Amino acid sequence: MRTPSEVHSRRGFLRGTAALYAAGSNVEAQERATQQATEQAVAPGEVTRTLARYLVAAKPGDLPENVRREGVRTLVNWVGCALGGSKEDAVSNSLAALTPIYPGGKTTILGRREKLDPLHAALVNGISSHVLDFDDTHLKTVIHPAGPVAPALLALAEQQKVTGPELLHALVLGCEVECRIGNAVYPQHYDVGWHITGSVGPFGAAAAAGKLLGLDEQKMLWALGLAASQPVGLREMFGSMTKSFHPGRAAQNGLTAALLASHGFTSSEQAIEAKRGWANVLSTSRKYGEITGQLGQRFETLLNTYKPFACGIVTHPTIDGCLTLRAAYKLKPEQMESVELTVHPLVPELTGKTAPTVGLEGKFSIYYIAAVALITGAAGQSQFTDKLVHDPGVIGLRDKVHLIVDKAMKEDQTRVSIRLTDGRVVTQMVEHAVGSVEKPMTDAALDAKFLDLASVALSPVRARKVLALCRQVETLPDAAAIARAAAA
Amino acid sequence: MRTPSEVHSRRGFLRGTAALYAAGSNVEAQERATQQATEQAVAPGEVTRTLARYLVAAKPGDLPENVRREGVRTLVNWVGCALGGSKEDAVSNSLAALTPIYPGGKTTILGRREKLDPLHAALVNGISSHVLDFDDTHLKTVIHPAGPVAPALLALAEQQKVTGPELLHALVLGCEVECRIGNAVYPQHYDVGWHITGSVGPFGAAAAAGKLLGLDEQKMLWALGLAASQPVGLREMFGSMTKSFHPGRAAQNGLTAALLASHGFTSSEQAIEAKRGWANVLSTSRKYGEITGQLGQRFETLLNTYKPFACGIVTHPTIDGCLTLRAAYKLKPEQMESVELTVHPLVPELTGKTAPTVGLEGKFSIYYIAAVALITGAAGQSQFTDKLVHDPGVIGLRDKVHLIVDKAMKEDQTRVSIRLTDGRVVTQMVEHAVGSVEKPMTDAALDAKFLDLASVALSPVRARKVLALCRQVETLPDAAAIARAAAA
Numbered sequence: 001m002r003t004p005s006e007v008h009s010r011r012g013f014l015r016g017t018a019a020l021y022a023a024g025s026n027v028e029a030q031e032r033a034t035q036q037a038t039e040q041a042v043a044p045g046e047v048t049r050t051l052a053r054y055l056v057a058a059k060p061g062d063l064p065e066n067v068r069r070e071g072v073r074t075l076v077n078w079v080g081c082a083l084g085g086s087k088e089d090a091v092s093n094s095l096a097a098l099t100p101i102y103p104g105g106k107t108t109i110l111g112r113r114e115k116l117d118p119l120h121a122a123l124v125n126g127i128s129s130h131v132l133d134f135d136d137t138h139l140k141t142v143i144h145p146a147g148p149v150a151p152a153l154l155a156l157a158e159q160q161k162v163t164g165p166e167l168l169h170a171l172v173l174g175c176e177v178e179c180r181i182g183n184a185v186y187p188q189h190y191d192v193g194w195h196i197t198g199s200v201g202p203f204g205a206a207a208a209a210g211k212l213l214g215l216d217e218q219k220m221l222w223a224l225g226l227a228a229s230q231p232v233g234l235r236e237m238f239g240s241m242t243k244s245f246h247p248g249r250a251a252q253n254g255l256t257a258a259l260l261a262s263h264g265f266t267s268s269e270q271a272i273e274a275k276r277g278w279a280n281v282l283s284t285s286r287k288y289g290e291i292t293g294q295l296g297q298r299f300e301t302l303l304n305t306y307k308p309f310a311c312g313i314v315t316h317p318t319i320d321g322c323l324t325l326r327a328a329y330k331l332k333p334e335q336m337e338s339v340e341l342t343v344h345p346l347v348p349e350l351t352g353k354t355a356p357t358v359g360l361e362g363k364f365s366i367y368y369i370a371a372v373a374l375i376t377g378a379a380g381q382s383q384f385t386d387k388l389v390h391d392p393g394v395i396g397l398r399d400k401v402h403l404i405v406d407k408a409m410k411e412d413q414t415r416v417s418i419r420l421t422d423g424r425v426v427t428q429m430v431e432h433a434v435g436s437v438e439k440p441m442t443d444a445a446l447d448a449k450f451l452d453l454a455s456v457a458l459s460p461v462r463a464r465k466v467l468a469l470c471r472q473v474e475t476l477p478d479a480a481a482i483a484r485a486a487a488a
Numbered sequence: 489m490r491t492p493s494e495v496h497s498r499r500g501f502l503r504g505t506a507a508l509y510a511a512g513s514n515v516e517a518q519e520r521a522t523q524q525a526t527e528q529a530v531a532p533g534e535v536t537r538t539l540a541r542y543l544v545a546a547k548p549g550d551l552p553e554n555v556r557r558e559g560v561r562t563l564v565n566w567v568g569c570a571l572g573g574s575k576e577d578a579v580s581n582s583l584a585a586l587t588p589i590y591p592g593g594k595t596t597i598l599g600r601r602e603k604l605d606p607l608h609a610a611l612v613n614g615i616s617s618h619v620l621d622f623d624d625t626h627l628k629t630v631i632h633p634a635g636p637v638a639p640a641l642l643a644l645a646e647q648q649k650v651t652g653p654e655l656l657h658a659l660v661l662g663c664e665v666e667c668r669i670g671n672a673v674y675p676q677h678y679d680v681g682w683h684i685t686g687s688v689g690p691f692g693a694a695a696a697a698g699k700l701l702g703l704d705e706q707k708m709l710w711a712l713g714l715a716a717s718q719p720v721g722l723r724e725m726f727g728s729m730t731k732s733f734h735p736g737r738a739a740q741n742g743l744t745a746a747l748l749a750s751h752g753f754t755s756s757e758q759a760i761e762a763k764r765g766w767a768n769v770l771s772t773s774r775k776y777g778e779i780t781g782q783l784g785q786r787f788e789t790l791l792n793t794y795k796p797f798a799c800g801i802v803t804h805p806t807i808d809g810c811l812t813l814r815a816a817y818k819l820k821p822e823q824m825e826s827v828e829l830t831v832h833p834l835v836p837e838l839t840g841k842t843a844p845t846v847g848l849e850g851k852f853s854i855y856y857i858a859a860v861a862l863i864t865g866a867a868g869q870s871q872f873t874d875k876l877v878h879d880p881g882v883i884g885l886r887d888k889v890h891l892i893v894d895k896a897m898k899e900d901q902t903r904v905s906i907r908l909t910d911g912r913v914v915t916q917m918v919e920h921a922v923g924s925v926e927k928p929m930t931d932a933a934l935d936a937k938f939l940d941l942a943s944v945a946l947s948p949v950r951a952r953k954v955l956a957l958c959r960q961v962e963t964l965p966d967a968a969a970i971a972r973a974a975a976a
Contacts, residue, residue, distance in 0.1 A: 117589060
């Protein structure tokens with residue numbers, strides 16, 4: 001099934017690209033840096049080497065504080081998504097296929113009792129983290145950065161000693177590598193049909209795992225070369241389990257690449273930029289300055305975003321408006337006589353279902369979404385259950401939701417007007433929903449999202465423990481503690 | 489290092505394409521069938537399904553006798569190459585990386601004592617079989633068909649009961665799928681930079697493994713979909729170990745695809761032909777009739793060829809001429825006063841080294857190659873050792889070899905003239921070397937090649953046993969006997 005976020009993500013988000021850097025702390029400097037990066041001349045044949053050299057030299061202490069903070073948020077969001085997805089069929093089916101082959105596996109599958117070998121654990125945790133389409137997004141490229149990187153790192157942390165700061169550092173480096181290579185080939189590479197998360201993902205995983213393995217420049221080059229030869233993911237797979245397979249397999253491929261390279265398995269030293277290298281074979285356009293410009297100074301990690309709601313982006317302004325009004329007026333279901341949503345035409349096009357009958361269908365009904373948000377005060381994964389779509393109270397309010405389609409509205413705008421039983425009409429105009437670049441999720445909201453997702457697999461006490469470990473990752477002597485605590 | 493065969497394979501071989509079908513038993517029928525296949529209209533959206541339906545319905549008994557015979561030859565050649573490559577660094581390094589992770593592995597690595605899990609055993613056996621560049625070639629597409637298929641099948645045969653006829657049938661089906669998809673996108677797909685063996689390989693491995701797993705049409709579609717999202721291999725990697733990684737990883741990817749699909753992991757049902765499917769994303773041209781035309785009637789397996797000599801194709805006519813004269817005149821080294829080779833300009837361009845100092849360099853010296861062939865009566869892997877390139881007898885003859893470069897010669901022609909000490913001059917004109925489409929290797933020559941390669945890893949007795957098992961594959965109740973016998 002094609003979710004609204006998939007169909008819509010690029011069109012809706014790209015408009016915001018110019019504003020993306022404005023969300024950072026030093027707006028103008030970021031804009032200049034990006035511009036320079038794009039224009040910068042790159043020595044021919046030195047793209048991959050420049051990247052490898054940076055990766056080898058980088059140290060955890062080099063990361064600016066705001067980058068480390070965003071890295072922690074990326075980790076929190078990723079672990080939450082992996083726990084939330086851990087009971088889905090895509091995960092259960094892959095475990096059914098793999099556990100008989102790896103009966104003695106010791107590597108954690110988040111939210112599950114089963115264990116696997118490290119390489120397939122990376123695969124399955126990557127599947128789990130993407131299956132709800134709730135994971136992080138680098139909006140400039142629609143890459144989901146953590147999916148291919150974090151599972152490789154956690155798997156490795158259960159194989160060898162990795163400290164929390166080392167894990168966080170490698171996670172940031174992996175995301176940098178993916179997003180920078182993505183920037184270099186976006187949008188052509190995506191437009192032709194590559195699921196960019198899977199096609200750049202092996203580079204990120206190889207870089208991050210290679211960092212933890214302590215690869216030198218030569219071996220890091222080989223790891224990137226092996227990654228280049230293993231792109232994953234066609235957009236044709238969207239709507240099937242194979243979509244979530246992509247970040248998982250990318251994680252596995254990158255980890256394999258780093259492991260082989262660490263044992264002297266040779267590869268190209270110009271894997272990205274060579275005539276028949278990755279960028280020329282997989283894209284018709286290339287901006288190498290995006291890859292090599294301002295390494296260690298400009299951080300794509302700062303542009304990572306997290307979805308607050310477990311449904312398509314197109315519905316987020318509506319949810320934001322409903323939640324704002326509910327909180328401001330302490331609205332109770334019985335107070336609401338009718339709900340009027342003024343929206344862009346894409347909203348009914350993508351989410352026009354009036355009477356959903358199963359939880360997943362609820363995500364495609366703007367009527368249901370508005371009602372459930374107003375009644376429960378949330379729109380997380382827990383709001384899209386079979387039980388809730390049949391709840392009489394929710395159905396009652398759902399049937400009082402009306403749409404006004406207005407072409408003058410922008411895709412990220414919604415006006416929510418609620419007529420109350422006492423005759424008042426309360427209205428909220430939403431310009432940008434929470435979770436957008438302009439209005440990032442707060443740490444508290446991210447933690448609440450984590451706990452909601454984790455509740456699928458863990459007790460509340462355990463979920464809070466895992467959250468605390470993620471939040472305190474920079475103090476952990478052993479990063480594998482996160483994985484161990486996140487097992488069911 | 490770029491070997492002559494790599495540089496030269498397309499250019500030299502493609503000229504022979506028109507003649508390829510002529511090598512079959514029913515020349516005109518094959519030519520007509522190919523023509524029809526290319527022109528045939530294919531129902532939109534039915535390419536992948538047509539292939540899946542064929543694969544599911546196909547039965548071992550359906551294969552014509554000549555196809556089964558060629559399948560056996562493909563198996564013999566592949567096992568020989570895997571044994572011959574089993575001591576190479578690419579294999580040792582990958583085992584060094586993987587065996588610590590899979591200490592309890594039970595699946596055979598041909599020619600080695602180490603064992604691995606089935607999926608990584610497929611990877612390493614695939615590496616081993618390609619590392620010498622001595623494996624089979626579908627000349628129309630320069631695909632090495634067995635590399636991605638056979639390792640997946642042997643790994644599976646050690647997991648579940650697979651009879652010899654089932655293994656042979658699956659091998660043929662896998663090769664068909666690869667070569668047909670390759671035909672559909674060749675040469676553009678190869679020209680842009682895909683190592684076609686790795687990019688079509690997952691389809692072949694998924695189809696073959698899926699057949700052994702008994703997938704129904706729905707699951708076979710999913711397996712092909714999962715394969716489509718995992719293409720492997722950039723030509724940039726030629727000259728590094730990653731080149732041989734490609735068929736191995738393709739085998740692993742296809743086997744993974746089939747295993748996941750067998751447990752209900754869903755994927756696209758139009759993975760090959762969809763707008764953002766494999767063929768549109770990875771190639772600028774497509775001939776779908778090549779994939780779906782005359783399934784079960786036209787067999788690409790009949791076009792598979794095997795290299796008789798362990799060096800670049802450009803040297804093969806010279807070797808053929810030398811061996812022919814040696815046998816015809818029972819030549820002894822001391823009888824030969826000088827050797828004159830009349831060759832195409834590419835011969836010195838690619839193999840002009842006059843005094844090689846290590847075994848591998850010998851492959852790039854036409855002087856050494858002619859001398860060693862005349863002295864030993866062979867040009868297998870055993871003729872390219874460090875010891876032999878320093879052998880005084882070989883060096884003595886090597887220095888008596890002279891080239892006459894003649895642009896009028898075709899790339900696959902050589903004239904060998906040897907002046908004998910008694911004043912006679914014996915001459916052999918070679919129009920097509922043995923191993924070409926026009927002059928296939930005999931079964932006896934293939935067996936000799938096998939035994940030479942296998943000697944790297946197995947005792948002569950054991951090597952003969954493995955050869956016998958391959959030759960008798962159609963009588964084996966348990967195909968895993970081949971793998972077990974081929975362990976060191």
